[in-house]
Amino acid sequence: EVQLVETGGGLVQPGRSLKLSCVASGFTFNNYWMSWTRQAPGKGLEWVASITNSGGSTYYPDSVKGRFTISRDNAQNTLYLQMNSLRSEDTATYYCTRDAPDWSEMAYWGQGTLVTVSS
């Protein structure tokens, strides 16, 4: 059974940084792309970042490019999201997703971790 467990959320001041983690189990982690998607309170879904199975390539929308960095440790079956220069509009629940072997498709989702950016 695919399991994704996100941690690291919390309350952070605007302009500060936060790093999220997602521990994966139930599948061969280094065979799959992985992604982060977020959902602001009461709002819809927004794709945040994707990474290839090797970690060699990463992809972002303009809204987070240059501020967020996705990375992975295949030895530890762990996905990360480093978030810098946080803004109030980054307040959301962040979901880790397992994708396909060769593209981002959000096949499986974790339970999410809430990030609140506020002074």
Next chain:
Amino acid sequence: DTVMTQSPASMSTSVGERVTVNCKASQSVGTVVAWFQQKPGQSPKRLIYLATNRHTGVPDRFTGSGFGRDFTLTISNVEAEDLAVYYCLQYDSIPLTFGSGTKLEIK
């Protein structure tokens, strides 16, 4: 960027009825569309991938169709447990983009 225009924003139906949710892409995405269900208080779950393929374990009451720019999710014989928000996603090109969601209420 490919904009996914989803309709309706909300709908109300009775158990046993059939409902359809629509997504229209601003440019052709082939069949690279997925549908997700998000029940209250839960994370999203994938229902359909590549426009027409059911995710493992998804009941055959859920059917996806479409190609190019127009896509539809049909739920037949609606059950009370189908109360949720449904989202479409195009993953044909970066940035991946979601529809705005359709809230399904059960009368």
